[in-house]
Amino acid sequence: MKTPTETAGDLHPSGLELLPAAFRRWFTEKGWQPRAHQLSLLEKARGGKSVLLIAPTGAGKTLAGFIPSLTELAERGRKKPGTAFQGVHTLYISPLKALAVDIERNLMKPVGEMGLALTIETRTGDTPQGKRQRQKLSPPDILLTTPEQLALLIANGEAERFFGDLRYVVFDELHSLVTSKRGHLLSLGLARLRRLAPGMQAIGLSATVADPLDLRKWLVPQAEGEAAADIVVAPGGARPLITILESEDRIPWSGHVARYAIPAVYEEIKRHKTTLIFVNTRSQAELVFQELWTVNDDSLPIALHHGSLDAGQRRKVEAAMAENKLRAVVATSTLDLGIDWGDVDLVIHVGAPKGASRLAQRIGRANHRMDEPSRAILVPANRFEVLECQAALDANYINAQDTPPSGAGALDVLAQHVLGMACAEPFSGDALYEEVRSALPYAELPRETFDRVLDFAATGGYALKSYDRYAKIRQRPDGLWRVSNPQTAQQYRLNIGTIVESPMLNVRMVRKNKLGSLGPGGPVLGKIEEYFLESLSQGDTFLFSGKVLRFEGIRENEALASQAFSMDPKVPAYAGGKFPLSTYLAEGVRGLLADRSEWHRLPDQVRDWLEIQREVSILPRRDQMLIETFPRGSRFFMVAYPFEGRLAHQTLGMLLTRRLDRMGARPLGFVATDYSLGIWGLDDMGDLIAKRKLDLQTLFDEDMLGDDLEAWLDESFLLKRTFRNCAVIAGLIERRHPGQEKTGRQVTVSADLIYDVLRSHEPDHILLQATRQEAAAGLLDIQRLGAMLNRIRGHILHRPLDRVSPLAVPVLLEIGKEPVAGNASESLLAEAAEDLIRDAMQV
Amino acid sequence: MRDEDIGASVTKVAGVEFVCDPMGALYCEADGLLVVSDLHLEKGAAFARRGQLLPPYDTHATLKILARVMDRYRPKLVVSLGDNFHDRVGxxxxxxxxxxxxxxxxxxxxWIWITGNHDPDGVSGLPGTVAESMAFAGLTFRHEPAKGAEKGEVAGHLHPAATLRRREKSVRRPCFAxxxxxxxxxxxxxxxxxxxxxHAAFRGLFDRTRLIAHMIGKDRVYPVSYQGLKG
Structure with missing residues (x-):
């Protein structure tokens, strides 16, 4: 393998000659000079290489990515009328629709100024049918699009013609794409593009990552002796100035809204030109937005931007941003990536950033001039988040990065791709297998697994071969696989993509009349996840669309809500930590807790909180895990502090309660946060430990990841949720499309029930295998839990207490938000049945 | 066998005594009558015919449970209350x-196969009699509950389930209502x-003050009053 040459620093005189005259002239007119990394990338691309460019935001990354294409197209000149069909020259793939639109805007400007004769067009889900048809007949030179559109394009019979002349494919924000199933699908798309246009080169654009080798390999075909893509690293810009918000007000023990900080945040908005306020979840965005408007005495233009909002609404906000008409935007990750809008001079992050890379990315939104420092303020929503923000801040200064590894390619994604390839043209199993293995995530895919996925795509892959007559794709006598009928291709197109939305219900506003019955329906406010609505009882109040609403019930396929006469929603609409705490930050938080000499950097109240904890209980050393036991009310509690993130804690909680149950400690339930895990029960677990009836080393032994895990997985609702996603992506269950819900219950089938049937009859089915694989890596965070159990072996510190400790308060406040599973629900039923008997006896 | 041993609960419909079995069947000892509803056999295949290749195991799984119910009660008469098959050709x-x-x-x-909206033509190639409804022991058995029907109706169609809430937790189970x-x-x-x-579909069908949901647990049926569901 060749060693990569890294380029940094000053001009690259040799590269300058590679630039066509129009480019040199343009740079001179602007009074600019091409940056070294831009020229270096051009040189490598000219040498026929695929290249990974690593550059901080504002370093001219996008232009650099297009320079090889633009220079080549400038030299090629305009297509003469009457000449042969020309396919797309450069394909640009962006993770966000908005990003593609944004790049079009930013690219058109220099192209126009240089007078280059080339066409640039976007193609997203919003592109009208007419334009799509026209694009197929007469493709633009540069096509800007999304991973889903690429999947659709290569599944088309015209793909070979459309992409036959392809020279470059540019992947923007590659680091954010590769870690997800979307990245898996994209890697398969890239493998197909290489087959359609063998000379094609890939260019990846990425923010700084810990290990760029994975990305470099991702860009090239996986084959013996194949070198990874070349790498060009642009120098970093000025260090950002990040602070943690200082507030006189009390920092809450738990929660995710940071209501206490709103006046201070508002003052910062007033002091800056344009502020971007990032939050982690949609409901946080709603809450922060609502709170800001209650203090917005100056009526500053403050907008909201999140994924559940109507697309038209979002476009309006984006346009207003670009024109610098807004003073602040409250946004979720829909605005996360490299969108370059307006003159943002401050980024505020409400809630903990959960990972240093994410924080760096978001801070990069402020101030796109590299030589000036970006300004950012972190707003922790609770006390543990103060510690986490401090750890994140330290991480950013030492520039540590924690982008997770991309992992093995998901099998449900592969199933979708296989069907798509059959829609494009008949294929041979051998050839497609080789092609699939040239994609990095699938490089190690065994042939046997591929064949099972193929079988799944054809007839469902069941051991009971009863669906041959309903096969979606069939192997014909010539050995090639073809789609059985046109409906299959249509079904494929409707179900493409790897992003599975939770089932949503419309929320309709209703009025109550004097008698308390509901009047006719009012306007629809938007959509909310069905599982959230099902957890509500009539009369519960919650926040949506900037209003406090009272839940009235579910009618047909709609949730009904009335105006609540309260400003204090009872049910927090927080949908759980969207991102788990990164391993790196967790380590930082543990370090900060253990090291008292660092506490002077923390706000007074947080320091007091830790001091009192030190007095009434103890603070664990960095390598220790603290367990506290204490009584409270009629229950006994055990709180553990692993700091491994909510997902790993949730899994740990499930497994520990099973074990405690078996050891006779009668646990009743548990609740997990990013930082700690609280278990409560009928017996004094501290006493059991003291009497040696309960052994902590045994309780926390790694062997829980064996049989206990298997047994729990069997009944886990988490696995069911994962299965649903896999089943939708793999095409077993069709997506629900807007308007389809109306056709009623008979067309929808519950993924949970399919899961139960499949698990009891064919536990080794390929889709169950895919589900377990995904759950272990994602929702359950097994790997992290395993590493933690290993780490704490022999380092468990137990502290029995008379009452709750300061450190335990946050997790106790979360109790009551978790569903119950297994035996606990049976006892609930039994209890309710007893009520009936008691009522009956009273008469 | 005593009802408690099998986890069944006892109820009366227009004076006729039934046990609600945790496997989801209703049995009248006095008449040797067993009632099941909404079998939806061949549902997987029905979906497969339309391009969604759902697991083909549902029919077998459903029939195996039914066979266990048969063994338990050895009924003289079986009534399957409609939607016996998921589609007409099933x-x-x-x-x-x-x-x-x-x-x-x-x-x-x-064996009486009552027709349902999924299988309005009844069944073919199977033993038993196809009927739209049946009157027996002073009761009426039909697929879809008829609003304003006479006392003593046993129906299916709606797939009732009840949600029990206690201490901020909720449990949802299918039930006999x-x-x-x-x-x-x-x-x-x-x-x-x-x-x-x-759900609105149940509106007007029951006197909610007397409504009891016999909720199906793991191995037991738990009778809970409708008012008691909210805790």
């Missing part, structure tokens, strides 16, 4: 091994979902 295209299971079960007893005048059966098919008792 019974004709059913695999032979499943057909055999039904033929075996039906031996030595009467009855107010003493009418009873609506839970769906028996393994791949059938449930509809919450609070």
């Amino acid at each position: 019974s004709a295209l059913m695999p032979d091994d499943c057909r055999t299971l039904i033929v075996e079960m039906a031996k030595g007893r009467d 009855t107010d003493g005048d009418r009873l609506i059966m839970p769906s028996f098919g393994v791949m059938t979902g449930g509809l919450d008792l609070a």
Whole structure:
């Protein structure tokens, strides 16, 4: 393998000659000079290489990515009328629709100024049918699009013609794409593009990552002796100035809204030109937005931007941003990536950033001039988040990065791709297998697994071969696989993509009349996840669309809500930590807790909180895990502090309660946060430990990841949720499309029930295998839990207490938000049945 | 066998005593009558015919549970309350091994297939009698509950499920729903979902002050009053 040459620093005189005259002239007119990394990338691309460019935001990354294409197209000149069909020259793939639109805007400007004769067009889900048809007949030179559109394009019979002349494919924000199933699908798309246009080169654009080798390999075909893509690293810009918000007000023990900080945040908005306020979840965005408007005495233009909002609404906000008409935007990750809008001079992050890379990315939104420092303020929503923000801040200064590894390619994604390839043209199993293995995530895919996925795509892959007559794709006598009928291709197109939305219900506003019955329906406010609505009882109040609403019930396929006469929603609409705490930050938080000499950097109240904890209980050393036991009310509690993130804690909680149950400690339930895990029960677990009836080393032994895990997985609702996603992506269950819900219950089938049937009859089915694989890596965070159990072996510190400790308060406040599973629900039923008997006896 | 041993709960519909079995069947000892509803057999195959290749195991799984119910009660008469098959062609295209299971079960007893909205033509190639509804022991058995029906209706169609809430937790289970005048059966098919008792479709069918949801637990049926569901 060749060693990569890294380029940094000053001009690259040799590269300058590679630039066509129009480019040199343009740079001179602007009074600019091409940056070294831009020229270096051009040189490598000219040498026929695929290249990974690593550059901080504002370093001219996008232009650099297009320079090889633009220079080549400038030299090629305009297509003469009457000449042969020309396919797309450069394909640009962006993770966000908005990003593609944004790049079009930013690219058109220099192209126009240089007078280059080339066409640039976007193609997203919003592109009208007419334009799509026209694009197929007469493709633009540069096509800007999304991973889903690429999947659709290569599944088309015209793909070979459309992409036959392809020279470059540019992947923007590659680091954010590769870690997800979307990245898996994209890697398969890239493998197909290489087959359609063998000379094609890939260019990846990425923010700084810990290990760029994975990305470099991702860009090239996986084959013996194949070198990874070349790498060009642009120098970093000025260090950002990040602070943690200082507030006189009390920092809450738990929660995710940071209501206490709103006046201070508002003052910062007033002091800056344009502020971007990032939050982690949609409901946080709603809450922060609502709170800001209650203090917005100056009526500053403050907008909201999140994924559940109507697309038209979002476009309006984006346009207003670009024109610098807004003073602040409250946004979720829909605005996360490299969108370059307006003159943002401050980024505020409400809630903990959960990972240093994410924080760096978001801070990069402020101030796109590299030589000036970006300004950012972190707003922790609770006390543990103060510690986490401090750890994140330290991480950013030492520039540590924690982008997770991309992992093995998901099998449900592969199933979708296989069907798509059959829609494009008949294929041979051998050839497609080789092609699939040239994609990095699938490089190690065994042939046997591929064949099972193929079988799944054809007839469902069941051991009971009863669906041959309903096969979606069939192997014909010539050995090639073809789609059985046109409906299959249509079904494929409707179900493409790897992003599975939770089932949503419309929320309709209703009025109550004097008698308390509901009047006719009012306007629809938007959509909310069905599982959230099902957890509500009539009369519960919650926040949506900037209003406090009272839940009235579910009618047909709609949730009904009335105006609540309260400003204090009872049910927090927080949908759980969207991102788990990164391993790196967790380590930082543990370090900060253990090291008292660092506490002077923390706000007074947080320091007091830790001091009192030190007095009434103890603070664990960095390598220790603290367990506290204490009584409270009629229950006994055990709180553990692993700091491994909510997902790993949730899994740990499930497994520990099973074990405690078996050891006779009668646990009743548990609740997990990013930082700690609280278990409560009928017996004094501290006493059991003291009497040696309960052994902590045994309780926390790694062997829980064996049989206990298997047994729990069997009944886990988490696995069911994962299965649903896999089943939708793999095409077993069709997506629900807007308007389809109306056709009623008979067309929808519950993924949970399919899961139960499949698990009891064919536990080794390929889709169950895919589900377990995904759950272990994602929702359950097994790997992290395993590493933690290993780490704490022999380092468990137990502290029995008379009452709750300061450190335990946050997790106790979360109790009551978790569903119950297994035996606990049976006892609930039994209890309710007893009520009936008691009522009956009273008469 | 005593009802408690099998986890069943006892109820009366228009004076006729039934036990609600945790496997989802209703049995009247006095008349040797067993009622099941909404089997939705061949649901997987029905979806496969339309391009969604759902697991083909549902029919077999449902019939195996039904066979256990047969063993437990050895009824003289079986009434399947409609939506016996998930689509019109289901019974004709059913695999032979499943057909055999039904033929075996039906031996030595009467079997009534009430028609439902999914299988309005009834069943073909199976033993038993097809009917739109049946009057027996002073009760009326039909697929879809009829609003304003006489006392003593036993119906299916709606797949009732109840949600119990206690201490901020909730448990949702399929149930037999009855107010003493009418009873609506839970769906028996393994791949059938449930509809919450609070749904508008149940409006006007029950006197909610007397409504009891016999909720199906793991191995037991738990009677909970409708008012008691909210805790």
